[in-house]
Amino acid sequence: MSKSNPPFMSGVPELLVLRLLARQEMYGYELVKAVRAATGEEIALGEGVVYPVLHSLETSGALTATRKPVNGRTRVYYTVTAKGQKRLSTLTSEWQRIRSGIESALGEAGHV
Amino acid sequence: MSDASKFQSDLDQFVQALLRGGVAPKVIGRTVEELRDHYDDLCESQTPDEARRQLGSLEEIAADLIARKELQSWSARWPWLMYILLPVAGVICAIVLGAVSVGYSWRAIEFFVGVTLVPAESVTAAVNIVFWSIAHVLPVALAVVVGWHAVITRRPLVWPVMGLIVLCMAGGALDFSANWPLPPDGPRTIEVGFAYGPPFPNLAQAVLHGMLNVSIAAGLIALSTKMRTKFLPES
Numbered sequence: 376m377s378k379s380n381p382p383f384m385s386g387v388p389e390l391l392v393l394r395l396l397a398r399q400e401m402y403g404y405e406l407v408k409a410v411r412a413a414t415g416e417e418i419a420l421g422e423g424v425v426y427p428v429l430h431s432l433e434t435s436g437a438l439t440a441t442r443k444p445v446n447g448r449t450r451v452y453y454t455v456t457a458k459g460q461k462r463l464s465t466l467t468s469e470w471q472r473i474r475s476g477i478e479s480a481l482g483e484a485g486h487v
Numbered sequence: 488m489s490d491a492s493k494f495q496s497d498l499d500q501f502v503q504a505l506l507r508g509g510v511a512p513k514v515i516g517r518t519v520e521e522l523r524d525h526y527d528d529l530c531e532s533q534t535p536d537e538a539r540r541q542l543g544s545l546e547e548i549a550a551d552l553i554a555r556k557e558l559q560s561w562s563a564r565w566p567w568l569m570y571i572l573l574p575v576a577g578v579i580c581a582i583v584l585g586a587v588s589v590g591y592s593w594r595a596i597e598f599f600v601g602v603t604l605v606p607a608e609s610v611t612a613a614v615n616i617v618f619w620s621i622a623h624v625l626p627v628a629l630a631v632v633v634g635w636h637a638v639i640t641r642r643p644l645v646w647p648v649m650g651l652i653v654l655c656m657a658g659g660a661l662d663f664s665a666n667w668p669l670p671p672d673g674p675r676t677i678e679v680g681f682a683y684g685p686p687f688p689n690l691a692q693a694v695l696h697g698m699l700n701v702s703i704a705a706g707l708i709a710l711s712t713k714m715r716t717k718f719l720p721e722s
Contacts, residue, residue, distance in 0.1 A: 403521050404528040421543015422525060426518050427551040427558070434557045440517075451521060 388420065388428045390470055393455060393463040396438065402450040403429065429453055437462045490535035494526060501545045506641035508553030509563025518552065562642055570637065570650035574629040578657050581621045586677050589614050589665065593675060614665035618679065626658030627699050634707040644707070651703065657681070659695070 395401065395409045406429075407422045432438045437459030441452050455463065498519055505515045522542065529538035552558055562569040596610070630651045637647035660681045666674060 402524075404525045407525075421547060422529075422541055423522055423543040423545070423548045424551060426521050427548060427555060430514050430518065430552070430558055431555045434514075448524065450524070451517065 386466060386469075387418070388424065389432065390463070390466045391418070392425065392428050392432065393437065393459055393466065396453055397455045397460065397463055400452045400454040402452050406453070432459065494535070494539065497545055498523065501549055503641065504546075504549045505552060508549065509559045509642075510552050511558060511560040512640060514552065514558045518548075522548075560640065562636065562640060566642065566646035570633050570646040571653050574633055574650055574654055575657055577629055578621070578626060578654065581625050582661070582679055585617050585621050586679055589617060589677055611665055614677070618661070618663040622658050622661040622663070626654040627703070630654050630699075630703050634703055638707050638710055647707075651701075655699075
């Protein structure tokens with residue numbers, strides 16, 4: 376079965392990628408494993424979908440990419456830039472606002 | 488077909504889909520490289536079939552990349568700029584540079600050698616070679632570059648063909664003449680311009696360019712069709 380993002384998940388991969396890369400630089404495969412670990416495997420993505428997100432963030436200046444040789448292979452490591460940090464804080468506050476809105480809606484629904 | 492070659496074949500189709508979707512070649516190259524590495528990493532801990540499933544659908548990844556406008560190539564975002572304006576600007580720059588360099592060369596000859604020691608015919612012939620190249624060789628060379636770029640990046644050929652036509656018109660209509668100063672203080676002139684309107688003085692040039700550029704366009708379309716057939720599976 377193919378794994379895909381419902382429209383409601385829009386922006387979530389970007390937020391997760393920025394959040395995890397803000398802690399340390401990583402390459403694609405490493406990042407996917409980190410997403411899985413950080414979300415307790417609750418968010419299951421086709422792993423390849425991380426690359427469009429990474430390239431898009433790099434083009435917008437939120438990430439920089441560096442090639443590094445690791446065990447005889449060249450890996451592309453991504454790091455968050457200052458612009459990416461700013462984008463991360465914007466996305467985080469947006470997400471927290473949405474989450475608090477949904478929680479209060481669910482809370483009200485629970486009292487009906 | 489082995490798992491590795493099946494995956495390679497899927498990646499080839501993935502690349503063709505991205506090129507047709509206008510994704511920048513640099514992004515395509517990096518994505519393919521990363522997906523291949525990712526697949527190899529997954530294969531270290533599971534079977535190739537599982538690795539393939541875990542990686543996700545290449546069609547979905549391609550659709551995601553194509554939908555992101557910021558990852559599109561310049562020729563996909565601004566085809567009129569890449570295939571018409573830039574080549575024509577190249578011809579105009581070459582004309583200006585040609586005129587300026589001829590002017591400075593004349594001054595240098597006057598200063599170092601002296602006007603009377605240089606045969607006027609030789610100077611006129613040299614200037615004619617410079618502008619003949621700009622009028623005839625450069626537009627055709629640019630037409631080849633424009634067309635070749637469109638073919639290898641799988642762009643629709645409408646804009647490149649329009650570019651070839653404009654280049655043919657620009658090159659074919661270029662008019663130039665140069666007069667070496669006659670001693671002691673005769674006039675020195677370089678005249679460059681585009682001659683249009685009746686009576687059309689450069690019709691033969693324009694027809695020559697048109698034929699050359701149409702031949703290039705036909706060759707490129709044939710090449711493009713051949714390449715598409717080679718890379719894409721029959722549906």
